[in-house]
Amino acid sequence: MAAREPPDRFRISAKELGQLAMRGFCERCFWIGRHYDLPFVGPFPGIFSSLDSYSKKIVHAAFDRHGTSPSWLAPLGRFTSYIPPPSPSKFYWDDDTSGLRLTGAPDGILVRDDGRKVIVDYKTARHTEAQDELRPIYEVQLNGYAAIAEVRGLGPVDRLALVYTEPVTDGHSSLYESAQTEEGFALGFRATIDEVPLNPSILPPLMRQARKIYDAPHPPAGAPGCEDCARFHELWTAAQGWG
Ligand code: SF4
Structure with missing residues (x-):
């Protein structure tokens, strides 16, 4: 498999950039993923994307019908409208210092009456410690959108x-009359809001680091303590002798 040539303008999503902020981030994994089309990276389960997208539609429907956001978004303030989220082809920042094109696809851009915006990302998940471990990614992602x-x-x-x-x-949620529908059943959702500090100054060092790793002519060292590359090398060497 031939490696891709580094372009002058390296494109990366704000969420992908967030990987660099994670504890245990592996520069080699990042380099390989950026230079080769890996066959074994599975897609994100479609049901979660559908549910995140449905959350977006529910919020927009509240604006369209009542001219304001649903009550469960009240901790973020009062909104009068929303901006339909642009696609990554229109929502990007070309940073000449790093040579990166930072892209994004925000779930929601909510507008206050004074014109200020709040950017939200919907996560169909329970707010758990496991989710908190991913917080460094989400902080970079949302600050990237900002x-x-x-x-x-x-x-x-x-x-x-x-x-x-x-x-x-x-509780008794399955016993509610409203849970039964003609086609099947309706499932309710509870919303929890987790504010993320607005701090876009975290982006430039990560963007420079991403560019530096990407431009390296050879894969950098792997993550300390990860032995999988060595195992893969062993397997690869053994496979050379297979008939
Ligand atoms: S060191 Fe581990 S995490 Fe890094 S590329 Fe190798 S297998 Fe992946």
Whole structure:
């Protein structure tokens, strides 16, 4: 498999950039993933994407019908409208210092009456410690969206938030009459809001680091303590002798 040539303008999503902020980040994994089309990287389960997208539709429907956001978003303030989230082909920031094109696809850009914006990302998940471990990624992702929004003239952004929506399966929820529908059943969701500090200054060092790793002519060293590369090398060497 031939490696791809590094382009002048290296494109990366804000979420992918967030990987660099994770504890245990492996520069070699990042380099390999950026230079080769790996056959074994599975897609994100479609049901979660559908549910995140449904959360977005529910919020937009509340604006369209009542001219305001649903009550469960009240901890973030009062909103009068929303901006339909642009696609990554229109929502990007070309940073000339790092040579990166930072892209994003925000779930929600909510607008206050004074024109300030709050960017939200919907997560169909329970807000758990496991989710908190991913927080460094989400912080970079949302701050990336804020930086892009400012560059694309969609600011000013003054707050960022993760909105966790968790299926309500406890108590007597299955006994409610409203749970039964003609086609099947309806499942309720409970929302929890987790504000993320607005701090786009975390981005430039990560963007420079991403560019540096990407431009390296050879794979950098692997993550300390990870022995999988050595195992793979062993397997590869053994496979040379297979008939
Ligand atoms: S060191 Fe581990 S994490 Fe890094 S590329 Fe090798 S297998 Fe992947």
